[in-house]
Amino acid sequence: MGFARRRPRQPGTTPRSSCTPRTPENSAWPGSGPPAPNGVAWSGSSPRRGPRARAHVTPFTAAECAALVTAARSLGVTVGAHTCPHYLCLPAEQAPPSAAGDQCRPPLRPAANRAALWDALLGEAPVITTVGSGHRAGTGITTLSMTLPALWTAAARRGRGLADLARWTSASPAELLGLDTKGAIVAGGDADLVAFCPDSQWRVPHDNGGPYAGRQLTGRVLRTWVGGVETSEGSATPETPLTRSRRRPAEV
Secondary structure: OOOOOOOOOOOOOOOOOOOOOOOOOOOOOOOOOOOOOOOOOOOOOOOOOOOOOEEEEOOOOOHHHHHHHHHHHHOOOEEEEEEOHHHHHOOHHHOOOOOHHHOOOOOOOOHHHHHHHHHHHHOOOOOEEEEOOOOOOOOOOOOHHHHHHHHHHHHHHOOOOHHHHHHHHHHHHHHHHOOOOOOOOOOOOOOOEEEEEEEEEEEOOOOOOOOOOOOEEEEEEEEEEEOOEEOOOOOOOOOOOOOOOOOOOOOO
């Protein structure tokens, strides 16, 4: 799979990347990043044309850039986009100022952008084709263990089912990367599995340290297997009574 390179930077200009250290004018805090298209790590800004060209935009966070993906497709480029659950679930307006658990690059964006990202994921010809945790040391956000519950909570409110989650997070990434033994529960597959209870409601502990602290989520990871070998026993998420959040609104 090939990736088109960014256009060369013009002499005398300052590079702007979602992965570079941020100054007060180019901050990693929620809602403080530059507007599109600078807010997207665009791996195909000038995609190579032709039937064999292929690109995947990641992380796709500025929904205004969906038009760029659509335009590239009209030129015959096979291109899709990848986003993370926190960009779909957490609007910047609900993040406390300078909260360490909410720091990420690219930053969280306003609710209008979040709604537009869902449109890009749920459309008839979706621009966003894969969803993943976005967990990356130094520039990621502490949400790895919340990926399925948070995404399921938001998706179920929009009338989506577990088959959609499986496609976004497993089947589509496996197909994109040509991993024939992953992405489906089939004979001869790698048996990377998760036992997930979609009806369990729980509240993330207030001392969790991540951006979902205090929020009510639906869905609980019970057990996981990698290559057919169980990696956890019992509940993978903490048991916390459903009480009113003291920090922020409960919905994602």
